Amino acid sequence: MSAEAGFVRVAALSELEEDTPKRVEIDSTPVSVVRVEGGEVFAIYDICSHAHVSLSEGEVEGCQIECWLHGSSFDLRTGKPSGPPATLPVPVYPVKIEGDDVLVSVTQES
Numbered sequence: 001m002s003a004e005a006g007f008v009r010v011a012a013l014s015e016l017e018e019d020t021p022k023r024v025e026i027d028s029t030p031v032s033v034v035r036v037e038g039g040e041v042f043a044i045y046d047i048c049s050h051a052h053v054s055l056s057e058g059e060v061e062g063c064q065i066e067c068w069l070h071g072s073s074f075d076l077r078t079g080k081p082s083g084p085p086a087t088l089p090v091p092v093y094p095v096k097i098e099g100d101d102v103l104v105s106v107t108q109e110s
Contacts, residue, residue: 006107012100016041021056021065029106031093032056034076036063042076043093043104050086 010024016035023046024031030046032055046055048067058068064082066073072086079089096103 006105007103023056049088
């Protein structure tokens with residue numbers, strides 16, 4: 001399988017536990033991949049914009065991932081924080097599902 005338009009295989013869909021973030025690295029970029037209830041998969045930059053800790057160590061509820069250190073939550077769809085202490089969003093990345101493969105692109109192409 002080729003890495004079409006910067007997409008890289010990061011996991012098998014079947015190995016992603018619901019609401020349990022999985023940390024991966026793509027071209028030295030830390031990414032948290034999350035399969036939420038209903039089966040949708042999101043990819044978000046894995047470092048909190050407030051405290052520089054791994055978001056994949058936090059809890060997921062609905063489409064929110066919470067930083068374990070100070071409790072900031074980020075929307076998995078947009079990367080925007082829901083409130084303090086974080087005020088800056090984190091990047092989100094496109095995800096494609098091909099069969100049982102989960103592919104993510106950290107390439108920012110317009």
